[in-house]
Amino acid sequence: MRNELTLPSIQVKDLMVAYDGNIAIHDIDFQLHPGTISALIGPNGGGKSTLFKAIMGFIIPTQGDVQIEAMPVRRAQKKNLIAYVPQSDEIDWNFPVNVEEVAMMGRYGYMNFLRKPSAEDRQVIDESLERVQMTAFRHRQIGALSGGQRKRAFLARALAQGGRIMLLDEPFTGVDATTEQAIISLLLDLRQQGSTILVSTHDLSSIPHFCDRVIMINRMLYAHGHTEEVFTQDNITLTFGGILMGLEFNQSQVLFSGVS
Amino acid sequence: MHLLQTFLEPFHYDFMIKAVLVSALVGMVCAVLSCFITLKGWSLMGDAISHAVVPGVAVSYILGIPFAIGAFIFGFGATVAIGFIKSRTRIKEDAVIGVVFTMFFALGLVIISKTPSTVDITHILFGNVLGMLPSDIIQTVIVCVITLIGIFLLRKDLLLFCFDPNHARAIGLNTNFLYYALLSLLALTIVASQITVGIILVIAMLITPGSFAYLLTDRFDRMMLLAILCGVFSCVAGTYISYQIDGSTGGTIVVTQALLFLLAFIFAPKRGLVATRMLRRIPKTTENVGAL
Numbered sequence: 001m002r003n004e005l006t007l008p009s010i011q012v013k014d015l016m017v018a019y020d021g022n023i024a025i026h027d028i029d030f031q032l033h034p035g036t037i038s039a040l041i042g043p044n045g046g047g048k049s050t051l052f053k054a055i056m057g058f059i060i061p062t063q064g065d066v067q068i069e070a071m072p073v074r075r076a077q078k079k080n081l082i083a084y085v086p087q088s089d090e091i092d093w094n095f096p097v098n099v100e101e102v103a104m105m106g107r108y109g110y111m112n113f114l115r116k117p118s119a120e121d122r123q124v125i126d127e128s129l130e131r132v133q134m135t136a137f138r139h140r141q142i143g144a145l146s147g148g149q150r151k152r153a154f155l156a157r158a159l160a161q162g163g164r165i166m167l168l169d170e171p172f173t174g175v176d177a178t179t180e181q182a183i184i185s186l187l188l189d190l191r192q193q194g195s196t197i198l199v200s201t202h203d204l205s206s207i208p209h210f211c212d213r214v215i216m217i218n219r220m221l222y223a224h225g226h227t228e229e230v231f232t233q234d235n236i237t238l239t240f241g242g243i244l245m246g247l248e249f250n251q252s253q254v255l256f257s258g259v260s
Numbered sequence: 261m262h263l264l265q266t267f268l269e270p271f272h273y274d275f276m277i278k279a280v281l282v283s284a285l286v287g288m289v290c291a292v293l294s295c296f297i298t299l300k301g302w303s304l305m306g307d308a309i310s311h312a313v314v315p316g317v318a319v320s321y322i323l324g325i326p327f328a329i330g331a332f333i334f335g336f337g338a339t340v341a342i343g344f345i346k347s348r349t350r351i352k353e354d355a356v357i358g359v360v361f362t363m364f365f366a367l368g369l370v371i372i373s374k375t376p377s378t379v380d381i382t383h384i385l386f387g388n389v390l391g392m393l394p395s396d397i398i399q400t401v402i403v404c405v406i407t408l409i410g411i412f413l414l415r416k417d418l419l420l421f422c423f424d425p426n427h428a429r430a431i432g433l434n435t436n437f438l439y440y441a442l443l444s445l446l447a448l449t450i451v452a453s454q455i456t457v458g459i460i461l462v463i464a465m466l467i468t469p470g471s472f473a474y475l476l477t478d479r480f481d482r483m484m485l486l487a488i489l490c491g492v493f494s495c496v497a498g499t500y501i502s503y504q505i506d507g508s509t510g511g512t513i514v515v516t517q518a519l520l521f522l523l524a525f526i527f528a529p530k531r532g533l534v535a536t537r538m539l540r541r542i543p544k545t546t547e548n549v550g551a552l
Contacts, residue, residue: 090424
């Protein structure tokens with residue numbers, strides 16, 4: 001509700017993305033402002049990941065564009081503005097890196113060409129690991145962590161990066177209730193500090209507890225606005241009900257995880 | 261005393277000393293790069309480049325230019341062709357790689373067969389480390405040094421690119437540049453190894469040391485150190501043994517590497533066959549459960 005008059009952190013304008021001529025998402029328009037947490041929800045295959053990828057500049061929109069603090073995405077990335085916490089299945093957990101090294105990857109944008117960490121970089125890493133309670137595990141290889149610890153390691157990386165905008169892709173999948181609470185309170189802290197946060201999630205039940213806004217997409221934008229106004233049973237049914245055949249299975253899965 | 265003399269006898273020959281030194285250098289470069297290649301899953305790409313350099317070597321001899329230049333141009337050109345075709349069609353990457361590298365290799369065979377020249381196809385295929393010319397040694401050393409400097413300067417970015425290319429992009433790194441940088445380093449390494457083991461077996465040098473080391477450690481720094489030890493040891497030992505048994509040098513080097521890999525596969529402290537067998541007998545401790 002606040003800060004609506006400030007410059008939007010993320011502005012998605014008339015966005016359409018097509019793969020091989022098949023339209024994945026179209027007519028997506030919204031703005032996100034500093035100091036807010038927004039949930040991105042929709043059925044599997046409804047284009048959540050595609051929208052994330054477009055915002056992160058991993059794919060080029062077929063039409064329309066995305067601006068970060070009124071800049072093209074690429075320029076915002078060079079300024080280290082956007083931190084991204086990936087889904088667990090995007091990561092090779094056998095990779096020979098430990099927690100501290102993962103967090104340090106968040107600092108590369110601040111380092112010189114050889115990526116040699118400065119005293120400040122080390123201090124930021126220490127603080128970030130402490131903030132997600134991972135200091136004790138800093139030398140552990142990432143595959144030897146629990147689901148919740150894995151998520152925290154990548155949150156530490158995002159914190160270390162210090163971007164004002166944070167995108168989290170399914171942060172609550174495969175984590176225990178304690179970690180989910182810890183992640184939520186961390187996000188609330190970051191909101192307090194003026195961050196813009198976008199969370200893609202299947203866990204509908206937790207949304208009213210920490211999200212100011214909700215964006216509902218299923219190929220197109222179904223609803224967008226303040227949680228108390230748009231997060232209604234009608235809108236959820238509309239979005240997840242699907243205009244496409246073959247979504248029934250996904251739908252039941254989503255509603256199930258929303259209830260659990 | 262007699263035994264020691266037999267042992268040292270090969271080193272009385274100048275060509276043998278050169279061969280051991282050059283293969284040690286090549287073994288080190290291959291081992292360093294193999295850590296990135298195995299983690300990135302680019303083994304097939306390495307195989308492709310190694311075959312694609314053949315026409316380059318042939319053309320270089322015809323034109324009278326250093327073989328390294330032609331080999332690099334064709335090796336790197338093959339990867340560009342693969343990338344281009346993949347982005348323009350829906351054919352899967354492994355199929356595109358297969359089409360392109362066999363095409364390059366076949367083209368090389370045709371060129372060599374139609375050119376009355378001094379090019380010996382068996383030297384390209386299987387290496388000729390004991391019969392290197394001074395110009396071969398100079399080219400190999402130059403390419404090795406360039407590759408090592410390149411990897412040293414880019415190692416952190418390349419590791420991030422192998423691990424999480426999306427994050428690399430998100431913090432503003434140029435992932436296209438890193439993609440082609442890693443491909444160029446791969447092509448350079450293959451060019452450098454061609455004299456020692458030949459293009460058929462170079463892929464072993466680019467995969468086995470990294471895989472060997474990956475079985476033994478969870479730390480990248482240690483992985484690289486172990487890979488280098490594996491690569492250098494097997495190149496030196498392989499070259500030496502091949503002289504003693506009068507056998508194929510490339511073959512002996514790769515067999516030595518494979519034996520080291522087998523040893524690690526069976527006896528590695530945490531991930532070896534023996535260790536995992538033992539672990540299965542121990543009931544799960546709380547820490548093991550926590551790690552799952």
